Amino acid sequence: MTRSRPIPRCSVGIGLRSPHVSEIAATQPELGFLEVHAENYMAETPALDRLLELRRDYPVSLHGVALSLWSAEELDRSHLVRFKALIERTKPMLVSEHLAWSAIGGAYLNDLLPLPYTQASLDLFCRHVEEAQEALGRRLLIENPSAYLRYRHSTIPEAEFIAAVARRTGCGILCDVNNIHVNAWNFGFDPIAYLDTLPAGAVGEIHLAGHHAAEDVDILIDDHGSRVAQPVWELYAAALRRFGPVPTLIEWDTNLPALEVLLDEAHHAEELAHADRYVDAA
């Protein structure tokens, strides 16, 4: 018998990683949803079967990392077809991608790379978001990137750029609070002003993750390899005040800990979201 759970407006999920799959299936922890990298489930692997089994008990969110929407060449149609097939099989609650490019000239670099923030690159990105939404038959959430370089050509602040994308394409925003903190540190801007620039109604998901300080240089690296840092929790609380309770993900990709640690982080996020709702109601 399949349990059907209503999707709460605020739910906290975790990134599903293969070492945790058996334990989640066996213990069925209370979680709002499970998020996976779409590209890891496009081949007919046993891992896909496990995901489809877990799908009976948890809503799934698909997080694409390779559509390369910010690339100055045509979208990869065959990849869109595979993405759509996965959407049809998993019936996800959310589908997201990045403000980034990862492939050019037939080479896939497995990294989320930047372009300059200009009117031309905004037109390009909006066109690709619309093409992707059309091809996938879904509204996308677009994630703000972490970055380690800025181009001399940029003329539009990052937050304004993302706000314009949401306005023009009708896409939602995946607000990665850790990425805002990392970029604010790396480039010296005010993260609260960044949050204030995003259109509140468009934010459909929040990501939380860990980062680390680079050796020798004053740069934060977004590595999803540790607990969420205190300043990021504080920024999350500010985001909840601004956007209201939205589905929130604990992302952890490197130095993967025991499942218990992820559940503990998810629990903390839930407490903050509830505390926020309590304040709102008061």
Place this chain on the structure above:
Amino acid sequence: MPKSWPMPTDMSMLLELQMRLRRAVLGGDTAEIVAAIQGEGLDPAARVGIYRHHAFATLGDALQGTFPVVCRLVDRRFFAYAAHEYLREHPPHSRCLVEYGADFADFLDSFESCKDLPYLADVARFEWALNIAATVRDATPLQAEALAAVPAEKAAYVALRLQPSLSYFASPWPIDAIWQANKEDEVRPIELASGGTSLEIRRAGDAVAWCRLDPGTFAFRTALADGLVLAAAIAAATLRDPTFDLAAALRHVFAAGLAVAFVISPELETPR
């Protein structure tokens, strides 16, 4: 229908920037991209280096996940070096990283630093076959009775289509024994001179399975996998094993569920 936005006027500039960053991320020249990057307290080349490090580390991890025994045979540091050289010249085409590494074995064949391990590239070929079997789902097997409708005079021109997870692979080295030994914590010595292997690798439920085949069976099934008609497959098998028994071989193919469909080769159907 989506609204259409005008094409950006300086698309060629954006494309050029992307190509320059691609070259720098893949370990090539950084000079042509750094001019476009703000310093902001850090050398632009060091900023590019953060992306390069991430790309090489994660793509290297993906290769190591697909070729774990190759990595163990050469040790992690050397593997990282070989992967680095491979990545520079052969970055992934597919955006699904389990599909990356199809020509890694060919690269190792020609990689001068690996010439002391002549079996290494064949271990990579074996691991690639295991990877295919793990990432491709099998179809419903064809039943032997399906061939009953084929007129006897056309039977020789039947070409069987085999399960998509199947690979056939032969090596002058005992690759399966080398691979198995290196999956254990304690590696037992392998007698390299114990001879070669002819292997069939396929998906088996959730797992991947392989077995050694005798020369006739290997030649027969390899020919089928290559799309040859039965007459040609029999000829190939008999060349390797004069006692090759077609009826038994076909029985085994169907019993193992290896075939999924058949066609009667049209060019050969009515020879003139």
